[in-house]
Amino acid sequence: MPYTYTIATININGIASHARLRILEDFLRNQDIDIALLQEVTHSNFTFLRRYEAHTNVGTDSRGTAILAKEGIPITNKTRLPTGRGIAAYFEGIRIINIYAPSGAGRRRELEAFFNVDMISLLPSAPTEIVFAGDFNCVLLQTDSTGQGNNSKTLEKLVRGLSLQDACDSQQLRHKYTYYTSTCASRIACT
Secondary structure (H helix, E strand, C coil), X not given: CCCCCCEEEEECCCCCCHHHHHHHHHHHHXXXXXXXXXXXXXXXXXXXXXXXXXXXXXXXXXXXXXXXXXXXCCXXXXXXXXXXXXXXXXXXXXXXXXXXXXXXXXHHHHHHHHHXXXXXXXXXXXXXXXXXXXXXXXXXXXXXXXXXXXXXXXHHHHHHHCCCCCCCCCXXXXXXXXXXXXXXXXXXXXX
């Protein structure tokens, strides 16, 4: 019987304090996370995490991405975007893509260019299974947000072109939100 792996995607919002890093470590241990995909990573030193190997990409934007894998879980053929906004690797024949897309209404063109141009180097060169996760800073559908949803047609085309299935795409989960502010809520797509 094949082993089931637990994968989490977490925007750590640049945490660097010892106390908050311990909270991250406790979460990974208590939830028995095998692979963690982190966004808004501001440093490359994760040696404090016992039992995990860190593959980081803090690039020119000073906030990057990382893949944490339990010791013994092979992460191979890593590809990193120079900006730090993406890292991809193979794990047991599956392409894992972790992104931190540009945010803000004023960066709409940059967001669309990110999905249309930058993402290309993270995609697999041959057909394979894909886990595509991270902080998309947009939604697939306007109904995935209660506020001024920042939906991306380019992301929608990318997801459709790769035949990805949204892990939260069921009527039960479709209108549950995963991100809240004082003015709106949105559902982060998980593909």
